[in-house]
Amino acid sequence: MAQIVIRNLRKEFGDFVAVRESDFTIEDGEFFMLLGPSGCGKTTTLRMIAGLELPTSGQILLDGKDVAQVPASARDIAFVFQMFALYPHMNVRRNISYPLVSQGMPRAEVRRRVGEVAGILGIEDILDRPVGGLSSGDRQRVALGRAIVREPKAFLMDEPLGALDAEFRERMAEELRALHDRMGATTVYVTHDQLEAMQMGDKIVVMNRGVVEQWGTPQDIYDFPATMFVADFIGSPPMNFLRFDERVALGARAVRLSGVEVPVPQVLEATSGARAALGVRPEHVRLNDDGAYRGEVVAVEYLGTTQIVTLDTPNGDLKARIASSDVVKVGERVGLSFVTQTLSLFDAETGRALA
Numbered sequence: 215m216a217q218i219v220i221r222n223l224r225k226e227f228g229d230f231v232a233v234r235e236s237d238f239t240i241e242d243g244e245f246f247m248l249l250g251p252s253g254c255g256k257t258t259t260l261r262m263i264a265g266l267e268l269p270t271s272g273q274i275l276l277d278g279k280d281v282a283q284v285p286a287s288a289r290d291i292a293f294v295f296q297m298f299a300l301y302p303h304m305n306v307r308r309n310i311s312y313p314l315v316s317q318g319m320p321r322a323e324v325r326r327r328v329g330e331v332a333g334i335l336g337i338e339d340i341l342d343r344p345v346g347g348l349s350s351g352d353r354q355r356v357a358l359g360r361a362i363v364r365e366p367k368a369f370l371m372d373e374p375l376g377a378l379d380a381e382f383r384e385r386m387a388e389e390l391r392a393l394h395d396r397m398g399a400t401t402v403y404v405t406h407d408q409l410e411a412m413q414m415g416d417k418i419v420v421m422n423r424g425v426v427e428q429w430g431t432p433q434d435i436y437d438f439p440a441t442m443f444v445a446d447f448i449g450s451p452p453m454n455f456l457r458f459d460e461r462v463a464l465g466a467r468a469v470r471l472s473g474v475e476v477p478v479p480q481v482l483e484a485t486s487g488a489r490a491a492l493g494v495r496p497e498h499v500r501l502n503d504d505g506a507y508r509g510e511v512v513a514v515e516y517l518g519t520t521q522i523v524t525l526d527t528p529n530g531d532l533k534a535r536i537a538s539s540d541v542v543k544v545g546e547r548v549g550l551s552f553v554t555q556t557l558s559l560f561d562a563e564t565g566r567a568l569a
């Protein structure tokens with residue numbers, strides 16, 4: 215098991231900076247997600263942790279020792295490449311034992327370890343079957359078995375469920391998480407799917423254009439986004455931004471949205487006249503008859519237990535998630551209020567959270 219500390223890590227490919235001065239800490243035993251859109255530097259970061267790519271500068275501390283320049287083979291970390299990359303002509307037992315046999319491990323020890331791994335994964339009864347005829351779920355378990363059997367300090371996975379259809383993907387995600395909870399091994403997992411990151415991760419680092427925007431627990435990142443990028447990337451529908459020009463007053467606990475005072479949870483710093491944006495999650499918008507701040511319903515999307523209402527407000531479009539039993543009609547003008555404690559405020563120019 216291992217703690218992995220990423221410190222000031224940077225990677226250049228020629229003139230292009232793929233990862234900029236990144237800092238985050240993966241604690242021993244955590245299921246840690248690297249999340250962000252395509253091209254943001256997730257895979258490059260994971261490959262640097264694995265030792266498959268050398269950083270331009272910065273440190274990777276594995277249990278306190280800087281391994282940034284140590285070759286992959288000496289790091290004792292297992293990269294679970296492609297779940298389906300098995301040796302088709304070998305049976306399950308040989309596929310799993312292959313990494314140990316090629317290390318020259320004694321046969322009795324190999325047998326013991328393979329038995330143990332098969333028990334963890336629940337595949338004891340297929341050990342002598344050829345992998346060719348296995349279901350995709352079992353093939354995936356065998357591929358995992360081959361990584362687990364080495365008993366590495368940490369597992370690295372790059373979109374391992376990316377190629378699967380939605381239903382199977384969800385089942386394998388649950389299995390992977392349960393497996394992690396049984397074994398407790400540090401796992402670093404790359405995904406561009408915010409829902410997968412929220413559901414599976416103990417912690418998440420959100421990256422954008424090579425920059426770490428924020429890292430923390432799923433709850434922290436959802437409730438207290440550090441930037442507008444994070445607020446927009448996490449959540450479905452994402453956080454609303456109501457933009458306004460009025461200067462945010464120092465010491466105030468309210469902002470003025472088109473003349474209407476809206477209370478906010480924090481004492482604000484002055485933003486020297488910069489444009490600001492009020493961040494509101496759709497589930498924190500309340501529709502009421504008497505609110506002074508008003509909007510017009512332009513669309514209603516029924517989702518079963520809830521519905522998403524799109525409103526046209528003086529400060530831009532706003533989506534609200536309300537109970538499906540509430541009645542709203544397109545064209546109606548309604549009063550709007552917000553759950554004060556949940557609001558975020560951003561400097562709309564830098565995108566950074568205020569206060």
Ligand code: ATP
Pocket residue numbers: 227230232250251252253254255256257258259406
């Ligand atoms: P994806 O999900 O699409 O793989 P990612 O977040 O994992 O995205 P990376 O694969 O880390 O992104 O790539 C980050 C950037 O670095 C991309 O713009 C990519 O084109 C570039 N890049 C990656 N590897 C190399 C390389 N060997 N040489 C030059 N550029 C590279």
